[in-house]
Amino acid sequence: MDNLIAALEFEIIREHKLITICQNFLNTAPKGFLTVRPRRRSNTYYWTFEDGKGSARKQKQVNITGNHDLILQLTNKMICERILDRCLKNKNLLERLLNRYKPVDPFSVMKSCSTKYQDVFLLRKKHLLEKRLTAPYKKCPYNPKLHVHETDYGELVRSKSEQLLGNTLFAYGIPFHYEEAFECANGVTLFPDFRILLPDSSWKIWEHLGLLSNEGYCSDNAKKLNLFQQNGLVIGGNLILTMDDNKQDFSSAIINQIINDHILPLLHGIRVDKAKIIKGVQQPYMK
Structure with a gap:
């Protein structure tokens, strides 16, 4: 029981660290996202992002098939976003579980009963x-x-x-x-x-x-x-x-x-x- 609680606490800390790492990475990542279009012989890679301001703001696509560094950056961004989303959900779930989980410890159960039963339990x-x-x-x-x-x-x-x-x-x-x-x-x-x-x-x-x-x-x-x-x-x-x-x-x-x-x-x-x-x-x- 103690091992389970310790494991939950450890995993919450681990998820929190991953969240921080992902958020720091995304703060410096390129805007937009990667779009991949299959062709007959190979794939074509586009950098898709919002360009302009206000009513003039439009979605723009730039062919970056030859820009391997940008392709990798956008791929890493996509992975990082998914990891962040999963970590946030995991962290919330684990925290709720930790707050609601009650170890099945006979002595803690006994202590929760009326004091008039304590001598009987002992x-x-x-x-x-x-x-x-x-x-x-x-x-x-x-x-x-x-x-x-x-x-x-x-x-x-x-x-x-x-x-x-x-x-x-x-x-x-x-x-x-x-x-x-x-x-x-x-x-x-x-x-x-x-x-x-x-x-x-x-x-x-x-x-x-x-x-x-x-x-x-x-x-x-x-x-x-x-x-x-x-x-x-x-x-x-x-x-x-x-x-x-x-x-x-x-x-x-x-x-x-x-x-x-x-x-x-x-x-x-x-x-x-x-x-x-x-x-x-x-x-x-x-x-």
Whole structure:
């Protein structure tokens, strides 16, 4: 929807530029127009224009068959006039469409309804989110050697930073899956740290980089980021990227700021029941 509006705005700007170019050209173009008369062996070209003033004004034709420059100028003028006419019509049509077009955004529709229904709408969105949250999903198989840090909601994760992040998401009532499979176009399956589920059926990936002091770890994650980029993930958009500091610490303040700035506004006040997050964690592993 946003892409459509942006495309309309871009096209209006493009049409306006073409209108300006055509108008500037026509201001310096020769008067009159080109008339072409087919002959037996070739065409004859005439410059047709109004000559004289007042009642003495008459249409005049001059044979310009040998004047190729003037023929091209008059031809360009004709094309430019038609482009100008089409651009003016397009611009008016696009502007009317942009002014009257209303994106089909469920939240904007809900906001247009009476305030007494707002709680019902949020309850509906919460129900749909919790349904997605508790549905089985393919995730990274449990490894007792790697998944050693237990969270407040009973899930074993790989690091203390992931434990802190998971606990914070759980405390906020934010719906998420840990290490849900991300299928790449080339057949590779990745398991990002956290997938944040959003009310509009979209999601954000939150990937935390912990062992950046390890060169091999850095190399592996550079390849992962490359795959993310190739498969439509953008840092600052649908990909949140955080990292430990040089003391191998991860700040709670940073987590809270990201949640408040980039996640809570997208939830529109919805918080899922923590029991549903636990139920989602307890889903069997899918292959």
